Amino acid sequence: MGVEITTTRLEDAAKWAKASMADKAVNWGRKFSLFSYPFVTACCGMEFMSVAGPKYDLARFGAEFPRFSPRQSDLLMVVGTVTEKQGPAVKRVFDQMAEPKWVIAFGVCASTGGFYQNYSTMPGVDQVIPVDVYIPGCPPRPEQVLDAMIMLMDRIQSGRGHSQLRDKREQLIAARNDEG
């Protein structure tokens, strides 16, 4: 007939398990193929280069190339101080990235504004875009960046990134609206 009239709890469970297995596989692929967009504004950029260079080698974790186009990247790394004047630019870069996307605030300036408590500096890039992982330090050690990368990969695997959670929330709302 093509119309499901009843379901048992067991069938539901099987369906969910299947969906969650698919999610796991997709997220596994996502976490090992991050394309980062380095939004470098200040001295933390030097530290970012050392992480991306051969000694610490960010490429080991699948974040192989920095892509200098937001449309080809899914990880925005905000590296350095962000001013209020740059706010619209950061937001526009973030809006241009394809879903799902993640953000790392690299260094204390991108996280909180750091020691720039003044009229021109934005107190953390999370005032404008949602941030998944914050890396403290002025500048952070490369090990901290690698640690943050592992944390972000954990988040992606378990579907707890900001854009993944938003996606999930929207799906739930849509499903509820369909029912009601």
Place this chain on the structure above:
Amino acid sequence: MAQKVLDALKSHHAAAIEHTESQHGDEIVWVKRDQLVPVATWLKTDPAMLFDAPVFCTCIDRLDWQPQGVPPSMRWTEDKPRFEVAYQLRSSKYRYRLRIKIAVPESDPRVPSLAALWPAFDWQERETFDMYGIRFDGHPDLRRIYMYDEFVGYPLRKDYPKEKRQPLVRRDDLPMNPIKVDRAHPGDK
């Protein structure tokens, strides 16, 4: 070092000069505001001066300047002009250094522009305008240079609250979205 310059200025432009100072090897001449352009033109073109190198242009805000160890006559009071605009010049031929200072009251913050004489002062005067709100008469393009056009006020003035931010964008889902708060209570700004 450049006492010769001060002496020559006094003899050629006695009416335009308020007084002169020498401090730590630097010569300072206080010029009357309406006489700035003739004095600067003379400094640039006179064959015995040839000040060809503009070094910087900036401003000093003397609001509430009450340092310890300075005689009370030098401290700032309400009746003194609030701003000092300073131009530093250098003569590469004679190796003179000279600082021109102009006293500017808060009620009328205007100074004649020297960008036509030394084009390097163009952006420096824009910076001084951006940070202190000094209007340079005759400047070719007096706009803000660091801050955005939406910025209200002049951030390096002593009465600007140093942590008062004027955000262009904020996330909609912030618990305390400052733009929304400001819109809700426009008087709080």
